[in-house]
Amino acid sequence: MKQTELFTKTTKENPKDEKSINAQLLMRAGFIDKLGAGIYSYLPLGLMVIENIKNIVREEMNKIGGQEILMPSLHPKENWEITGRWGVEEMYKIKDENLGLGWTHEEIITPLVKKYASTFPKYIYQIQSKFRNEPRAKSGILRGREFLMKDLYSFHKSEEDLNDYYEKVKEAYFKIYERCGIKEKTFLALASGGEFSSSFSHEFQTITDAGEDNIYTCKDCGCSFNEEVFESRCDCGSTQFDKRKSIEVGNIFKLGDKYSKLFKMDNIVMGCYGIGITRVMGAIVEVFNDDKGIIWPKEVSPFYIHLIELDTDASEIYDNLQREGVKVLYDDRQKSAGEKLSDCDLIGIPIRIILSKKTIEKNCVEIKRRGSDKIELIEINKLIEFIKNEL
């Protein structure tokens, strides 16, 4: 993609009405635009990140038998009256219509599976916009009123089968966070089961000061607990904990027969498993940034290479990289070097390649990784080989 054609713009100043790092950097770098509190547009760069995260999630869900569907956002009142959740304040309701906007999908998926599934287990998921009338949207895209979420629902004939699958989803989730680059900072924390479960649930919590939760991690066994279920002694006997702020990037619940019973599915137990796609994106930015901008992990970055020409023409290199299928953003703008380099740092693509008069003299391009100060020169005719080894 040529930068002159890219639908986006960077700004030097931080937006005055955003304090959170993820919102400031994503807006300054031109990934997102703010429409209201907790309501954002995703511009091409932002959408590329979203699509990358979605694809990672999709691949890992498919590996554990998930089948993707798409359910509507508009939900009839009747479905929600069956579970008694029509009155929930979080739900946006459409005036003078018996419709509300979906903030979760148990009320839709359960009758749907009842209608179409003849054998079990079944693992059905979707990636879709959720709407929640948050009393206080905050922290940029970490807590929005409209946001993207992957929600998987599993249906089983026995508790044992549910338990087995629950463990599989745990593993799949860690694989997702690993590919998103945040595994080192993400902990499985025990949390309460919520309104419908007497047991516990699990949350995936990414350590960041921008988070709204506190988790306690046992210094001996490494088990983590959400504040709400934290007791001063771990199961392993230890009383020493690290308390840290974190953001919940996923959660998994055993629903038991609560919903299957209400929708008259006999002898079926359910689990539900969520990942906030846009929240994961925000969490990545919160974890990976410096004073110059974002530092995208490889697999979620909108591009892999940021090719910059300084007072010369790098279109031949761009064409060659394109031909090799490398995702490259080509800064062909007629701008000062300072501005191009600053924008490059701000946008945060993993590898920067510069072609300038200085490097041409040596028949080279300059390569620098975002987040590192090390600069290396590579001969132009060896560039493709070099990049292929990196991929």
Next chain:
RNA sequence: CGGGGUAUAGUGAAACGGCUAUCACGAGUCCUUUGGGAGGAUUUAUUCUGAGUUCGAAUCUCAGUACCCCGACCA
């Protein structure tokens, strides 16, 4: 939903109750520039909305709205 704060050009800021509301950046046009945000010329506003005080309001008062932060809330 409680508490605190803010609202001026696309963005960020300035302007004692008093001159044609100023500056920088961005964007448009023209010329010169190019290794860490370059220079000149020129264009770019319903001061959030409504009411009030006043000879006179961006500035003071009241109400509303929006946004940010703290808390409450949070599948």
